[in-house]
Amino acid sequence: LPVDGTGSALEAGVVHQTxxxxxxxxxxxxxxxxxxxxxxxxxxxxxxxxxxxxxxxxQYRLPSRNHLYHERDAAAMxxxxxxxxxxxxxSDSDGSRQGLRVALPGDFVGYTPMAxxxxxHAALAVTDVTVCAxxxxxxxxxxxxxxxxxxxxxxxxxxxxxxxEGMVLDLGRKSAEQRIAHVLLELCLKLKQRELVxxxxxxxxxxxxxxxxxxxxxxxxxxxxxxxRKLRGEGLLLAERQRxxxxxxxxxxxLAGVGTGL
Amino acid sequence: LPVDGTGSALEAGVVHQTxxxxxxxxxxxxxxxxxxxxxxxxxxxxxxxxxxxxxxxxQYRLPSRNHLYHERDAAAMxxxxxxxxxxxxxSDSDGSRQGLRVALPGDFVGYTPMAxxxxxHAALAVTDVTVCAxxxxxxxxxxxxxxxxxxxxxxxxxxxxxxxEGMVLDLGRKSAEQRIAHVLLELCLKLKQRELVxxxxxxxxxxxxxxxxxxxxxxxxxxxxxxxRKLRGEGLLLAERQRxxxxxxxxxxxLAGVGTGL
DNA sequence: CGCCTTCTTGAGATGACTCAATGGTGGTGG
DNA sequence: CCACCACCATTGAGTCATCTCAAGAAGGCG
Numbered sequence: 001l002p003v004d005g006t007g008s009a010l011e012a013g014v015v016h017q018t019x020x021x022x023x024x025x026x027x028x029x030x031x032x033x034x035x036x037x038x039x040x041x042x043x044x045x046x047x048x049x050x051x052x053x054x055x056x057x058x059q060y061r062l063p064s065r066n067h068l069y070h071e072r073d074a075a076a077m078x079x080x081x082x083x084x085x086x087x088x089x090x091s092d093s094d095g096s097r098q099g100l101r102v103a104l105p106g107d108f109v110g111y112t113p114m115a116x117x118x119x120x121h122a123a124l125a126v127t128d129v130t131v132c133a134x135x136x137x138x139x140x141x142x143x144x145x146x147x148x149x150x151x152x153x154x155x156x157x158x159x160x161x162x163x164x165e166g167m168v169l170d171l172g173r174k175s176a177e178q179r180i181a182h183v184l185l186e187l188c189l190k191l192k193q194r195e196l197v198x199x200x201x202x203x204x205x206x207x208x209x210x211x212x213x214x215x216x217x218x219x220x221x222x223x224x225x226x227x228x229r230k231l232r233g234e235g236l237l238l239a240e241r242q243r244x245x246x247x248x249x250x251x252x253x254x255l256a257g258v259g260t261g262l
Numbered sequence: 263l264p265v266d267g268t269g270s271a272l273e274a275g276v277v278h279q280t281x282x283x284x285x286x287x288x289x290x291x292x293x294x295x296x297x298x299x300x301x302x303x304x305x306x307x308x309x310x311x312x313x314x315x316x317x318x319x320x321q322y323r324l325p326s327r328n329h330l331y332h333e334r335d336a337a338a339m340x341x342x343x344x345x346x347x348x349x350x351x352x353s354d355s356d357g358s359r360q361g362l363r364v365a366l367p368g369d370f371v372g373y374t375p376m377a378x379x380x381x382x383h384a385a386l387a388v389t390d391v392t393v394c395a396x397x398x399x400x401x402x403x404x405x406x407x408x409x410x411x412x413x414x415x416x417x418x419x420x421x422x423x424x425x426x427e428g429m430v431l432d433l434g435r436k437s438a439e440q441r442i443a444h445v446l447l448e449l450c451l452k453l454k455q456r457e458l459v460x461x462x463x464x465x466x467x468x469x470x471x472x473x474x475x476x477x478x479x480x481x482x483x484x485x486x487x488x489x490x491r492k493l494r495g496e497g498l499l500l501a502e503r504q505r506x507x508x509x510x511x512x513x514x515x516x517l518a519g520v521g522t523g524l
Numbered sequence: 525c526g527c528c529t530t531c532t533t534g535a536g537a538t539g540a541c542t543c544a545a546t547g548g549t550g551g552t553g554g
Numbered sequence: 555c556c557a558c559c560a561c562c563a564t565t566g567a568g569t570c571a572t573c574t575c576a577a578g579a580a581g582g583c584g
Binding site: 090091092093094096098099100112113114115117120121140143144145147148150151153154155157158159160161162164165166167168169171172173174217218257258259 | 360382413426433520
Binding site: 210211226 | 529530531532533
């Protein structure tokens with residue numbers, strides 16, 4: 001029963017009951033989860049939602065610090081995140097991690113339309129997590145049958161690419177402060193869009209460790225800490241365990257120096 | 263007749279004859295360009311190729327240092343690069359550029375399946391360039407009509423995303439030397455795959471300035487230069503104007519520290 | 525109560541940047 | 555054909571941001 005945080009949740013695409021446990025009494029409709037209107041199926045009409053629901057393989061629970069999948073795993077499944085936070089990252093050859101994106105409830109992760117592909121990144125549960133699993137092949141087929149859906153999935157992918165390019169810009173051109181400000185703002189915005197946090201809230205849940213925040217921003221945990229303290233010193237925010245409070249959203253936004261598109 | 267290098271080639275998606283001149287006597291079939299089997303239409307069967315050719319709006323020539331499109335331009339057209347090199351980049355709010363990717367002959371650029379989207383990045387001609395233009399809408403429609411094609415376009419996008427994620431990894435976790443080595447190796451490999459350079463060639467054309475190489479790797483032009491000199495000092499490569507010679511491919515690869523997937 | 529993870533802080537090293545000046549090279553016009 | 559000019563590469567000196575190593579403090583959990 002290795003809950004060492006490194007155990008594989010999926011092995012070659014097969015569900016591994018070690019850390020990924022099926023929820024047999026599915027209480028809620030999955031694809032039509034409360035967040036749907038704002039998230040994965042953001043752009044997808046109800047008829048697809050119902051069909052997608054039919055394709056669902058199962059709903060699973062994954063404890064904090066376990067992996068949903070690893071980089072080299074064959075990408076057999078895609079998931080919608082029902083509850084909890086995931087961090088998607090890619091590892092360097094020396095073992096250090098570079099965060100790619102944080103997935104919040106409603107996000108769609110692991111979809112890879114390439115034939116015989118690996119995921120290419122790992123997905124780590126930051127908190128306890130609930131996901132709905134779909135077979136990639138079912139998704140492909142469904143997208144193939146209906147080109148409107150196919151087009152909408154293409155849009156999701158295009159958005160992911162533009163986000164990734166924004167990250168390249170940050171890592172290549174921005175200071176540590178700016179990168180941290182940007183990540184925090186992005187998360188804050190996303191939480192509000194999904195109504196996981198009130199629109200006028202000044203503080204938000206924040207289960208990422210400072211080390212993870214550093215992984216996302218290309219920084220050392222030590223330096224991440226110093227930057228957070230500096231931002232606190234400037235009255236911009238307060239980072240506590242499991243929670244972040246943003247005092248001055250406008251100044252933080254200005255500091256982040258984001259153009260359009262966040 | 264502003265050939266100042268900053269002139270817009272396209273204005274709101276309309277071809278601007280200032281720098282982008284149509285080639286009226288189209289001598290070669292475009293979509294079926296000599297490189298096709300290895301590039302854009304890598305995975306696309308001949309029947310689509312013929313259809314794509316029918317959709318071609320025109321073939322254009324763009325002089326070196328001009329833009330094919332800017333970041334804020336409405337993404338009305340997509341292009342296949344017929345000859346020459348393009349650099350795709352995104353600008354920081356302070357005006358500095360972060361390179362995203364170099365496009366070589368055969369590459370597909372500017373495709374954006376999002377509705378009413380901007381390109382989100384700019385495309386700059388590194389050399390004189392010839393492109394074939396397509397309307398995004400025609401492409402969408404064609405992909406919609408045939409889901410096999412749609413799926414294949416999705417694969418191209420997925421590949422782009424994985425490349426971009428690799429770039430995030432480089433910028434976040436690797437040293438200047440490693441990033442430069444990686445970019446050079448990637449270009450070398452791509453040129454060989456497309457048979458623009460002999461498979462056993464030790465040197466390759468390299469029209470990028472050191473400044474552009476710095477833009478791609480998140481480095482200052484000055485530091486880029488120092489790194490190149492250092493690599494030369496170690497007998498790994500020789501960077502001249504317009505050309506790079508790689509002496510020790512294996513050691514360079516090892517230095518770059520790329521895992522799988524380049 | 526004690527362990528383990530996370531956060532905090534210090535001191536010193538270093539990779540990359542800035543500013544500044546010089547030298548090449550190819551193109552252009554007289 | 556030559557002289558000039560623009561762009562690019564090169565080099566130096568000094569600074570700054572970020573990293574490394576190391577140690578200690580603060581919670582949470584069994």
